[in-house]
Amino acid sequence: MTPVYLDYNATTPVDPDVQQIITQTLRETFGNPSSAHYYGEQARAVIEQARQQVADLMGTRHNRIVFTASASEANNLAILGMACARQAQGRHLISSVIEHPSVLQPLYHLQQQGWELTLLPVDEFGRVDPGDLARAMRDDTVLVSIMHANNEVGTIQPIEALAAITHEHGVPLHVDAAQSTGKIPVDVNALGADLLTLAGHKFYAPKGIGALYIKEGIHPNPLLFGAAQERGQRTGTENVPYIAGLGVAAQHARQQLTTLSNELRDKRDRLHQQLRDAIPDLQLNGHPEHRLPNTLNVSFPGVDAKALLAQASEQVAASTGSACHADSDAVSGVLGAMGLTRDRAQGAVRLSVGAPTTHNEIEQAASALIRAWQTRC
Incomplete structure (x- = not known):
C-alpha cells in the first residue's frame, strides 16, 4: 500500500478534468497567442476563457488577472513591482513575521537596498492584530503585504480589517492567497485586496502556473522586459495549456x-x-x-x-x-x-x-x- x-x-494532485484540458490544448492549440492568424487567435481565445474563469473565482473582471509561472513570481511582481512604482512616495514596507519566503525574501532584498521594513508580530494563534498595523503605518509607507491564510497552521488573517486600515492611509494591500484559494471564499472586493496572489498547484492545477490580481488603478512595474504580453506586466509567450488548466481548476473551485x-x-x-x-x-x-x-x-x-x-x-x-x-x-x-x-x-x-x-x-x-x-x- x-x-x-x-x-x-x-x-x-492534478484534477482529471484539468489534465484533460491541458492534454487537449497541447494537442490542438499550439499557436502563439500573439500571432495575428487563425492559430494564434485560437490560443488567445483559450487564454481569455481561462482568465475569465479565474476572475469569476476571485469576484473581479477578467482584465484584472495577470498569469505568472508561479505564486512566487506573482508575489515578487506585487512586492518588487509596487515598491519600484511607488518609491517616490516613500520607502517603508509592512508585512508580518509569518509570511511565505516568496514574500519575505523580496522584502529582505529591498531592505538590503535601503528600504525600511516593519514585520508585524502575531498572537498565540498566528493572527495579526489590526491595531499593530494601524500603529505601524507611516506617511512614507507604500505597501502592506499580509497572507490570507498561513500554510503551516492554517490560521486565517482578518484581511478585511487590515485592508480598511491600509486604505484609510491610501496604501495598497497585497494578499498572498496561495493557500486559501479553492478552500475558502477569496473575493478580492470583499477582502479589500489591491493585489492578490494565487497558486495553481494548491487547488488541483499543475505546478508552474499562478496568477496575480491587480486592482484597477494599481500599476506595479514589471520584473521582466520584452514584448507586451499580459498587458506588459509579465512578458514572455504564455503557457497556454497550463493557463487553460488553471481556468478549469478555478471553475471547479468556484462551483464546489x-x-x-x-x-x-x-x-x-x-x-x-x-x-x-x-x-x-x-x-x-x-x-x-x-x-x-x-x-x-x-x-x-x-x-x-x-x-x-x-x-x-x-x-x-x-x-x-x-x-x-x-x-x-x-x-x-x-x-x-x-x-x-x-x-x-x-x-x-x-x-x-x-x-x-x-x-x-x-x-x-x-x-x-x-x-x-x-x-x-
Whole structure:
C-alpha cells in the first residue's frame, strides 16, 4: 500500500478534468497567442476563457488577472513591482513575521537596498492584530503585504480589517492567497485586496502556473522586459495549456467551494478527534475557528515530529511544516512567532487533507500516527 497522502498544503494532485484540458490544448492549440492568424487567435481565445474563469473565482473582471509561472513570481511582481512604482512616495514596507519566503525574501532584498521594513508580530494563534498595523503605518509607507491564510497552521488573517486600515492611509494591500484559494471564499472586493496572489498547484492545477490580481488603478512595474504580453506586466509567450488548466481548476473551485469546504472540515475534524482520543496532551496549533477547513497542525507530546513521521512514513505522508523548509532542522519560524515552546514546536506535525482524501484513509492515517507516537514514547 502507498502511504496516505496528508500534505495537500504542499501540493495537490492534478484534477482529471484539468489534465484533460491541458492534454487537449497541447494537442490542438499550439499557436502563439500573439500571432495575428487563425492559430494564434485560437490560443488567445483559450487564454481569455481561462482568465475569465479565474476572475469569476476571485469576484473581479477578467482584465484584472495577470498569469505568472508561479505564486512566487506573482508575489515578487506585487512586492518588487509596487515598491519600484511607488518609491517616490516613500520607502517603508509592512508585512508580518509569518509570511511565505516568496514574500519575505523580496522584502529582505529591498531592505538590503535601503528600504525600511516593519514585520508585524502575531498572537498565540498566528493572527495579526489590526491595531499593530494601524500603529505601524507611516506617511512614507507604500505597501502592506499580509497572507490570507498561513500554510503551516492554517490560521486565517482578518484581511478585511487590515485592508480598511491600509486604505484609510491610501496604501495598497497585497494578499498572498496561495493557500486559501479553492478552500475558502477569496473575493478580492470583499477582502479589500489591491493585489492578490494565487497558486495553481494548491487547488488541483499543475505546478508552474499562478496568477496575480491587480486592482484597477494599481500599476506595479514589471520584473521582466520584452514584448507586451499580459498587458506588459509579465512578458514572455504564455503557457497556454497550463493557463487553460488553471481556468478549469478555478471553475471547479468556484462551483464546489461550499460543499468541498464542508467536506474538508469534516475530514480534518475526524482526524483530530481520533488523535485527541488516543493521545493525552495533544495540542492544537493555530486558531481553533479562524482556520483553513483542511488544515490540522498538532503537537505530539514527548516526541520529535520528524522522528514520528519517519516512523509512520510507510503509512502516512505528511510534513512538519512548509515544504519550502522541509530540509531544515530549525524550529518553524511560524510556530516560534506564535510563542510555542521549543519542545512543543519540535513535536508539531502539519496534517492537511484534500478532496480525494477518504474516510478510510483518515482511519488508516490516525492509526499509523498513534502507533508511531506510542512507539516513540
